[in-house]
Amino acid sequence: MDGKRLKEIFTECSDEFLEPMTFKDLKKGNKYISMPWPGDNKGDGGFKGEHYLFQKINPIVEDPNKHPVICTYNAIRIKDGSLTYFSDNSLVTKVE
Numbered sequence: 587m588d589g590k591r592l593k594e595i596f597t598e599c600s601d602e603f604l605e606p607m608t609f610k611d612l613k614k615g616n617k618y619i620s621m622p623w624p625g626d627n628k629g630d631g632g633f634k635g636e637h638y639l640f641q642k643i644n645p646i647v648e649d650p651n652k653h654p655v656i657c658t659y660n661a662i663r664i665k666d667g668s669l670t671y672f673s674d675n676s677l678v679t680k681v682e
Contacts, residue, residue, distance in 0.1 A: 589624075606677045607677070608677060609660075609661075609672040609673065609675070609678055610675065611678075612678065612680060613642070614642050615642065616642050616680055617681050618641075618681060619637040619639060619640070620678060638665060639681065640664065640670070640672070642660065643659070643660060644660075645658055645659065646658070646669060659671055
């Protein structure tokens with residue numbers, strides 16, 4: 587299958603088949619990847635590259651006395667344990 591055919595398949599789908607999942611829809615402990623987007627497959631989007639696996643966690647708020655900017659983390663990257671933040675409307679794909 588090539589990109590042209592994939593685009594046709596998505597275009598032909600009804601809206602209900604394309605309802606996205608957002609970060610807000612996930613439960614704590616769920617694992618997910620960010621929704622892949624079309625792109626050049628060379629670091630600027632694309633479907634062929636690898637995607638990091640994340641897990642939703644209880645929010646962690648950094649101590650404002652230790653950091654000049656208050657940071658809130660709500661996810662952890664499984665590969666290396668890095669804490670990160672996703673907005674509630676970030677598109678995701680849940681995985682098991």
